[in-house]
Amino acid sequence: MTSLALTRESIARVRPGPAVAAVLIALFLLLFLVVPVVQVIFVAFQDKTTGAFTLINFADFFRNDLFMRSFWNSFYVSAMSVVVASALALPLAYLTTRFEFRGAVLIQSLGIIPLIMPPFIGAVAMQLLFGRNGTVNLLLRDHFGISIPFMEGLNGVIFVQSIHYFPFILINLSASLKNIDRAMEESAQNLGCHGFRLFRRIVFPLAMPGYVAGASLVFIKVFDDLGTPLLLNVNDMLAPQAYLRISSIGIADPMGYVISVVLIVCSLLALWVSALAMKGKDYATVQRGGGGLARRRMKPLELVAAYAVVLLILVLVLAPHIGLTLLSFATIWSFSPFPDAFTMKHYGTVFLESGQYITNTLLYASLAALLDVVIGTAIAYLVLRSKLPGRQWLDYIAMAALAVPGVVLGIGYLRSFYDVPMPFTGQPLSGFWLILVFALAIRRLPYALRACTAALQQVSNSLEEAAENLGATKLRTISRVVVPLMSGGILAGFVTSFATAAVELSATIMLVHSQSDAPLAYGLYVYMQSAAGRGPGAALGVFAVVIVGLGTYLSHVIIERGRRERGQDH
């Protein structure tokens, strides 16, 4: 883990290492999150006429029917999305970690792919398949004379969001399940606990940190998400309201910023509630000998049922990608169940035009994800293991990034860094591509942080104490004991951050200063603005999904091999 060099060095050099690490992280967050955001949202507290401090704008918010309706809609959609996402994630996570299941790694990788649905085209594909005049409804109407309103209003948002974000639960829950000490399960079995009772009373509670981490991410993410409701033209939710306010010409009233503040506060509240739910419980297990649950073989009939469930879920959650793939090969697809004809032309176009986008994306997303797991691990460690005063605030502030709409962050970066010239070239600092990496890292830090925190919660403190008692330095303990034990969670964090950063658009669109520095999401955006660009846009989307999907699969394989070599498995 060379990625931990920064924290390690700083810990090694100065005796009160954690304090230095905390200060460095705090500085980073201050510079790249707090300052830019405050630059933008202070407007919410400003009287428009006098410029003085006021809370009147918040009173306006609560007096406004539209905003209150939006607020409840957002809340309802987020809660329902958690329910639906759990229904999708639980069977996949349980079946693949608990049983001998052929291709479990493949299934888990496929299960992560929904996260890398690039903006714009995901909703286009879903409309083509499930919309009022999509494949499913056209076929149903032709054959049975009925149609199902999958995509109408809030339903559509819940449907698309749960498919899009359920991997958060899947990844974190699987990581947790794998980390449960087999001895726990065996003891329970010895005491006569079996079947569903075993799952309900022992396995699921032990996996709680992962589930809660995932579920709270889903809730907050859906609460703050902008793209999906906008693309489905559902405007009476909070995030779209904020975005519509902030990004319209001429309408520069404070309400957009007020809504941003409300979003941030709600997300912090959700985190606080999830922290409260976990409080006073100890999820750490001491032994690491039998990592992961015992996998057992299923009876033939069970196996058939399990495969059926897994296949059904996979088809459902991969629907956007199936639609996207069809679209990328389609000549014309209009008001018909399937495209009129197929062609390879779009791939040719993309191949000629978009190589730069792909390399840029890989560079930006992997740097951002690396930064995220380094900072995420450090914050998790500081929060859970150190006694620094105010350490919780690092967690809260980093998580608040989740609630900052990408546009707000983008504008904040422009305001904060535009006037700062870069050394040597004199160009504005905000035009430097590394700024884009920082923006992506900040936006995706919460994912990595939650994953790392969940992982660390499952590592018992006594293991560290043991190592130190045997004479290991703090640094050596962290690098040789703690981090390896957390590796599953860190990887989960890396993968989520990487995959989602690779397709991030909203902050990117404000910060791209030249075409040669533009990432893939920007290219997609450009393609999807014209009728002729739809096919090539879909093809570029397929490229994105394949590349990030392969990356995910490879990292799974690597980590599994690493485990096996260390003899943690089987």
Next chain:
Amino acid sequence: MSRTLHGVAAALAVLLASSTAAFAQDPSGKLVVVTSFPKDLTSAFQQAFQKAYPKVTLEVLNRNTNAGVKYLQETASNNGTDLFWASAPDAFEVLKGANLLQAYKPKVEGIPEKVGAYPINDPEGMYAGFAASGYGIMWNSRYMKANELPAPKEWSDLAKPVYYDHVAISAPSRSGTTHLTIETILQGEGWEKGWRTNKEIAGNYRTITERSFGVPDGVNSGSFGIGIVIDFFALSSQASGFPVEFVYPTVTTIVPANIGIVKNAPNKAAAETFVDFILSPQGQEVLLQPAIRRLPVNPATYAKAPADYPNPFKDTSLGSQVNFDVEVSQARYNVVDALFDQLITFQLDGLKAATRAIHQADAALAKKPNDKGKALLAEARDLVAVMPVTAQEAADPQLAGAFTVERKSATDAVPERQAQVEQKWAAFAKDNYAAARKKAEEALALAR
């Protein structure tokens, strides 16, 4: 196929041009263009331009119009952009108002003063029109056939009950082009009547999209049948092979899409060359490419256009019905947007319910006439149509003040906050739509 041919033709034209351009001082360096135009358009111009002026590296930054304006405003202190290139003249007005553009008079000859009733160039020379576009109605023929819908011709057709739940538009607050469509109807029919038409059409909306392109996109894929769009969206969709049709209603405005040089442009010489290039015959011809399909502002270019290509300089019925008054439009710009959002976009469910009830009562009354029912129905229609502000109030700077960005000085009193005004309008619309629905239902009961 025809695309390649056009490409070859453009390349040849450029080759000729470059030999003549060599006499002038060759501009060089990096030229940064912020644009809202699709890649089809920008890359075609980019290729043509780079062949004519190989020393200039063209950097195209794609942003939607609003984000582009924001970007220029935020970066003005250390500007790195040379040109702003977008459709909506209003966006240029905003930039001009913020003093972010610089004047330039193009050297190209033969461009008329007006297209339809709209002036092509800014009178102060801050920006120049390079292509004209008109608004109209686009539909998916497969969708229309499956739903047995007749083809619409005029805006008022869209208010007919048969189109209930089939029409889409983008929000005028989000799309400068839609704003102009709405404003055109308001100016063409007058404030009260215009809003009545707008709301009657709105009662048939299936959805209101956030991006302008969301409308042609939905029509292309068949998510909804009919869209109110700017012509090139429909024409280029057609050219890409989608089963869509398009018509210009009589009340439409042909409006130029524009280009302007940004104040303190780092590469002013190249920026001027680019403006002249896109107005020149070889630049204007790029507009005729099937994936672009915009109306050139240089009348000579139409000689090279396909036979059925709309020509606003010849076809006088196109876009000349309304004498579009830019000043009237400017004075109430934000108010019209906010009214549309509060009365229509965010009250769409209530408006649709009222419209549905009115349609049903109307059909029932046609079969079984009833005077009291008719009176009730007329009341219901008036309740939907009534506006919370008059045309005079809408143009009142006091009201507009609630929506503007900057206070001129701390002593400038703004009587009401935007959120307050909006809440008032929203409540007004909500109550009226509910009352209208009730009246229509009573009328329906009488006709049974």
